Amino acid sequence: MPHSTRSTALLLGVGLCLGALSPALAQTKTPKYSNEFLNIGVGGRALGMGKVQASLAEDATAGYWNPAGLLGQKTKYDAVLMHSELFSGIVKNDYAAFSMPLDEKSAIGISLIRLGVDDIADTRDLVNEYGYIQYDRIRYFSVADYAVLLSYAYKVASIEGLQVGANAKVVYRNVGEFANAWGFGVDAGVQYNRGNWRLGLMARDITTTFNAWSVDAEKFKGSAVTNDPIPKSSTEITLPRLVLGVGRTVKLPGQFTALAAVDLEATTDGKRNTLISTSAVSVDPRAGLEVGYNNVVFLRGGVGNFQKIQSFTGQEEWKAQPSLGVGVALSGLRLDMALSRLAVEKLGQRSQANSIIVSLGYGFK
Template sequence: MPHFSRPIFLLAGAGLSLGLATGAAAQTRDLTPKYSNEFLNIGVGGRALGMGKVQVSLAGDATAGYWNPAGLLDQKHKYDAVLMHSELFSGIVKNDYAAFSMPLDDKSAIGASLIRSGVDNIADTRNLINEYGYIQYDKIRYFSVADYALLLSYARKLGNIEGLKLGANGKIIYRNVGSFANAWGFGIDAGLQYDHGGWRLGLMARDITTTFNAWSINADEFKGSASANDPIPTNSTEITLPRFVLGIGRSFKLPGELTALVATDLEMTTDGQRNTLVSSKAVSIDPRAGVELGFKDLVFLRGGVGNFQKIQAFTGKDEWKSQPSLGVGVALSGLRLDLALSRLAVEKLGDATQTNSIIVSLGYGFK
């Protein structure tokens, strides 16, 4: 595959250079907080989350609109739909996802994805005590804090290089904090996949042009409750810097109608130094690895690991910790049921424990 190695690394280098240049300019304006729009990096689909979020080179159904839109051209059925629900932090945060994709012709495909992550029924008790000093429960108001994203995807094959596919997302973002504030944003992602001799390569550039959120603050909601040390916020614009994910995977046939799929991803962020395995002010790199064992393309067992971070143990020594995951899946007559268990590393943090997250997704492909 020498004819492909040069284009992919040129694209990776050009995209990374664009992200760094844009990031440097944006950071001088102090508009680029770390982890901006982080709800879009939680991940979708039981298969992907069971494999440690290793999907950039593998995605080939409606979830490809999220992981790498180029993969929309690999779906096995004419129409494909996926639904997912997960709950984080012991059910406090609800994370929901829906996607649909279909081909336009033998060389192009489209898809749409909708993501919501939010916390509902938050109590606003600022008016709990009335003017006479008594508690008045009917004064409690409830609101939600939620983030929404709509991804519109397009993918196309390139006729001059067999196995090469390109894709792009246009995404609309809406973030809401009750009646206090809301934001609208827009961004663009671009991706490619290349298949050759059982090998699969993928490159995904998220927020490649940088993504902005324009916040609108309802100052009246803050009056009477803000202190001198906590002033009323004002309208502002928040920028999300590019991130790049480079992935490679390989499929194998094993005896007894068994198959194996092994893959790894390297995620590179450009919003400042992060607590990752490779960390610098310019770029931080988080490696991930995943494996999927299948039987007759009917039953699947999955595992993955990623999110390597250095933490300080109670002994005072620094230790590297990772986030492993497990998953199972069943595929029958176009119907796919995938379950994943993430955050398996349960550690004592004082009297509290980290809890696991169970992710359930349902997919269906039909003609």
């Protein structure tokens, strides 16, 4: 990759982890894109379908997409592992989940998420007191975001096909030795299945989620940045986000099936660059399709993240983020891969940053 493209990817990768940090350290109470690392998505199947899962999730990944779906898993125990690398491998995204039923009407799950950029060079002390460059004075640190989701799902006996769920989540964010934050929040979800139709509603951060930042001001001081302002400790609030989904399964000739679904994601933290955008609510629609053969081999596709982008020439046009995926399920083992493409505008030229996501799932009795 050319040096300029790698530099662009590095800046975007670091920005993905630090984007919400600057407003927080400036003591903004409700910054836009707070805890955005929790909205990247998990699981090769979901990401291959354009993150359309509110009505579909039914394995251990449901703890992330919609905890009500934990009741849909086909085996007693289910586990999923995922690793993906964004922006030419600069950003590492890792995920693990486990779920199991308690009885016929309830299930529990746990999900672990980490998004991080490692080995970031701190060059503030690169020049020594005599004005000479001294490379052994370079120090390295990591920026990482962590989340633990504890999930519970319950089947409503009085209404056939209705199930509800909730997450209690703990967030920890770390910027080397300079700053860290602890956060707590609650999600709630509903799924309703009738015939070949599936409906879902996921409410993230329904009570709002807060991050309490603690900043070590002394660590921010350095010989190269003595005039920069020193951040202060603060509290960051994440406002609710709603995802409404609908899906339908269709039987095709032979042993083929098709599953089509649409999600509408509504954010409440101000006007965003989405297809439907207002000062109160912004709505981002997504669509996904999965074609399966004998419940063994699956091909997937999806589209979402519609944004109006202004090119270097000043012309505005709508762009979307497409994704493709493939999956194999055999004897309880599931291997899912997804390819997601993110367009990056660079000096009037369009370069492409591809993300390859691999997840491994296993259901066992």
